[in-house]
Amino acid sequence: MELSDVAVIGAGAMGAGIAQVAATAGHRVSLVDSVDGAAAAAVDRLGSSLERLVTQGRLTPDEADAAQARLTAARSVDELPACGLVIEAVPEDLSLKRKVFADLGATQPATTMLATNTSSIDIAAIAEAVIHPERVIGLHFFNPPPAMALVEVVHGANTSGRVLDAAVELMRTWGKTPVRCASTPGFIVNRVARPFYGEAQRMVEGGVADAATIDWILREKGGFPMGPLELTDFIGQDVNLAVGTSVWEQTGHDERYAPTEFQRRLVAAGRLGRKSGEGVYTYAADGARVGGDPDLDLAERLVGGPVATDPLARTLAMLVNEAVDLVDRGDASEEDVDLAMVLGVRYPRGPIEWGREIGFDVVAGQITELDRAFPGGRYRPSPALTNGSLR
Ligand SMILES: NC(=O)c1ccc[n+]([C@@H]2O[C@H](COP(=O)([O-])OP(=O)(O)OC[C@H]3O[C@@H](n4cnc5c(N)ncnc54)[C@H](O)[C@@H]3O)[C@@H](O)[C@H]2O)c1
Known part of the structure; x- marks a missing residue:
């Protein structure tokens, strides 16, 4: 034909x-x-x-x-x-x-x-x-x-x-x-991925751990190909901030997508990531990262502890919440959301499958706990976590 x-x-x-x-x-x-x-x-x-x-x-x-x-x-x-x-x-x-x-x-x-x-x-x-x-x-x-x-x-x-x-x-x-x-703000990948960056930035800002330790946890304990902070340096802090700001604006400035002061300061200071030689990390002329060693003792203490200071559990809870919310609104199917995150940003697993394994009720509890620790509307459990629509 x-x-x-x-x-x-x-x-x-x-x-x-x-x-x-x-x-x-x-x-x-x-x-x-x-x-x-x-x-x-x-x-x-x-x-x-x-x-x-x-x-x-x-x-x-x-x-x-x-x-x-x-x-x-x-x-x-x-x-x-x-x-x-x-x-x-x-x-x-x-x-x-x-x-x-x-x-x-x-x-x-x-x-x-x-x-x-x-x-x-x-x-x-x-x-x-x-x-x-x-x-x-x-x-x-x-x-x-x-x-x-x-x-x-x-x-x-x-x-x-x-x-x-x-x-x-x-x-x-x-x-x-x-x-x-x-046609929802950020479509699938750029929407669901928002908390991957945002939670890490907030944890550095809040003094939970330094960037290298958080990146190490997401990579080594979570199986993500890159940690969120090194990934934004790779993408460009300005590019990543622009995508986040666009989703935030299109959702009527929903707190859940509000860009962080941490990232705004980086961009205002021209610390755009690898391309400018400095971002979250500093890079030598040949592109190699200078310093930024993880604190492995701290990492072991954080993972498995309270959700607000566990970089892996906190990030996963928010990724799962975002993913199930997209499905709950009828914007995409479960299968397509998981496939998109694995193929589009190389997550080791689809967030919905991951959430099912963690337990949607456990995730709902973690987000409620985050809301108590950080009130203001960013941490809202999706109805889909508790209404039984996803089994
Ligand atoms: N770069 C990415 O990673 C990426 C990924 C997915 C989607 N997108 C989207 O794809 C689109 C293009 O992005 P890009 O990175 O290829 O941009 P680009 O700047 O590399 O290329 C845009 C091209 O369009 C040409 N152009 C401008 N006005 C035109 C016109 N009126 N008629 C014909 N050609 C015109 C420009 O000369 C330029 O060559 C954007 O909407 C972007 O958001 C980009």
């Missing part, structure tokens, strides 16, 4: 990677960028990226050549053929995205599926710019798109069930693992 043409708007980090995935899956792909020569340069770079896949034995030379031949550069949306799917990956700015969607609505057939790779903007707000908003959907790829299996398929208030099913099916044929999610 002839696969439909695909277009990708925005030839930056995400757009170029998504174009590679679509071309490798057999589609003719037009890559569009508003900066002169940017799309053509990205198509050239994709040639090297496809060659690397050949060297790694993941594509045959013929497959790489065929994928490369399917990629073309375009300067504007007006030059595109009629496509089955267009994926927008321009910068995270609602008015910019609306303009792109208005142009696509005016130039593409009414049946074209229009997708956005937004990480944080409400899908319905983008779809407003288009006639037939029921064909607008979020396809939230993770960075880098060719390597990351997870795609959050995000349905807005107007997205039709038919478009949602078709998008999920298409992502499967592209070799991705799609999860379904309503």
Whole structure:
């Protein structure tokens, strides 16, 4: 069967990677960028990226050549053929995205599926710019798109069930693992992960332990690939703060997502993490971390103690609470939440499965205890922990 043409708007980090995935899956792909020569340069770079896949034995030379031949550069949306799917990956700015969607609505057939790779903007707000908003959907790829299996398929208030099913099916044929999610602030991964960072920052601020000890506990006792504080240094404190602030603002400044003074101070001081040589930790010119040894005696004393000073139990309780709340609101299924956290941020286990093992009633008790220790609304047990909706 002839696969439909695909277009990708925005030839930056995400757009170029998504174009590679679509071309490798057999589609003719037009890559569009508003900066002169940017799309053509990205198509050239994709040639090297496809060659690397050949060297790694993941594509045959013929497959790489065929994928490369399917990629073309375009300067504007007006030059595109009629496509089955267009994926927008321009910068995270609602008015910019609306303009792109208005142009696509005016130039593409009414049946074209229009997708956005937004990480944080409400899908319905983008779809407003288009006639037939029921064909607008979020396809939230993770960075880098060719390597990351997870795609959050995000349905807005107007997205039709038919478009949602078709998008999920298409992502499967592209070799991705799609999860379904309503257009809720942070979608699945960026929402559920918030307390992973926030609790660690609050524990350092509150003097529970130093950063290295907290990171060590989450890594060595929890099985997370990186501790929360070293991970935010890796991501960039400014980038992580921006995601957290966006979720906080979109939830009407819910205390549960309030950014910490600890992180705000780091960003204000230009301590952005690895990229600036200093963040929570200090880095040498070659990128190696300087100092920051964990206090292993302290770690052993904290784990298994009261929840407010047990970095692992406190973090897990809040992750489980956030995950079950998403399911309770009907935004995503249990299976999809667990899959998204394992594939998107490499958690060692899905938080809901983890919560079931700890005991949802135990988690509810821990959060109530945290609320008593730190009143103010951040620590609220989800009704799903106690109402029996998740067994
Ligand atoms: N970088 C990530 O880790 C990541 C992960 C998931 C989702 N996203 C989302 O993907 C989108 C793109 O992010 P990115 O990191 O690839 O950005 P980027 O800045 O690397 O690339 C954006 C590209 O869009 C081009 N562009 C700007 N306006 C345009 C227009 N009107 N028409 C065509 N091209 C235009 C720019 O020239 C640039 O090449 C954002 O919505 C972002 O939130 C990013």
